[in-house]
Amino acid sequence: GAVVSQHPSWVICKSGTSVKIECRSLDFQATTMFWYRQFPKQSLMLMATSNEGSKATYEQGVEKDKFLINHASLTLSTLTVTSAHPEDSSFYICSAYGTASYEQYFGPGTRLTVT
Amino acid sequence: DAKTTQPPSMDCAEGRAANLPCNHSTISGNEYVYWYRQIHSQGPQYIIHGLKNNETNEMASLIITEDRKSSTLILPHATLRDTAVYYCIVRVARGSQGNLIFGKGTKLSVKP
Numbered sequence: 001g002a003v004v005s006q007h008p009s010w011v012i013c014k015s016g017t018s019v020k021i022e023c024r025s026l027d028f029q030a031t032t033m034f035w036y037r038q039f040p041k042q043s044l045m046l047m048a049t050s051n052e053g054s055k056a057t058y059e060q061g062v063e064k065d066k067f068l069i070n071h072a073s074l075t076l077s078t079l080t081v082t083s084a085h086p087e088d089s090s091f092y093i094c095s096a097y098g099t100a101s102y103e104q105y106f107g108p109g110t111r112l113t114v115t
Numbered sequence: 116d117a118k119t120t121q122p123p124s125m126d127c128a129e130g131r132a133a134n135l136p137c138n139h140s141t142i143s144g145n146e147y148v149y150w151y152r153q154i155h156s157q158g159p160q161y162i163i164h165g166l167k168n169n170e171t172n173e174m175a176s177l178i179i180t181e182d183r184k185s186s187t188l189i190l191p192h193a194t195l196r197d198t199a200v201y202y203c204i205v206r207v208a209r210g211s212q213g214n215l216i217f218g219k220g221t222k223l224s225v226k227p
Contacts, residue, residue: 044217093158104215106158
């Protein structure tokens with residue numbers, strides 16, 4: 001089956017620093033990838049949609065200058081949390097849309113803790 | 116995408132069938148019913164989807180009412196590993212690159 005990986009699986013960083021999270025589709029090409037955020041005991045909330053080779057589309061209320069998304073290839077999208085603050089601590093999950101199967105596949109998530 | 120309504124929580128005894136209901140009364144004719152689940156601290160896992168007919172795979176069965184306004188996910192023999200939050204989502208399937216909109220889901224607790 002289609003596999004999506006995320007790296008790192010967890011990260012701790014200090015307030016004010018930047019953190020990059022990678023999302024890879026391992027055995028399929030994904031023209032579209034989605035980034036979600038999930039706070040404790042809450043559901044997944046879509047942050048942005050990224051299309052390969054073009055700028056990401058951000059959901060209302062998500063700061064595009066704070067959450068930088070790059071989708072440079074059909075198998076890799078990155079999310080960079082810039083100048084992280086403790087309130088950015090969350091579970092970040094990506095999903096990739098398979099152009100062959102027309103389905104979305106989710107990564108295992110990345111736990112970010114900002115101290 | 117249409118909204119869905121699910122009970123916030125359910126309990127099920129290990130080895131028994133777990134029946135998780137979902138209401139989607141405003142579903143459109145070209146929208147499918149999808150089920151995902153999320154085990155604690157993991158990414159969502161696809162379970163099953165259907166349009167009109169009942170569907171079955173190695174994980175579960177999906178029963179959709181004739182008017183398509185509601186559906187039930189059935190885990191035939193629940194195990195402790197099935198404890199998770201289950202999300203019912205309706206969306207257009209093929210040809211759509213739209214995101215999946217997650218509601219609050221049903222937290223299923225399988226008890227020994």
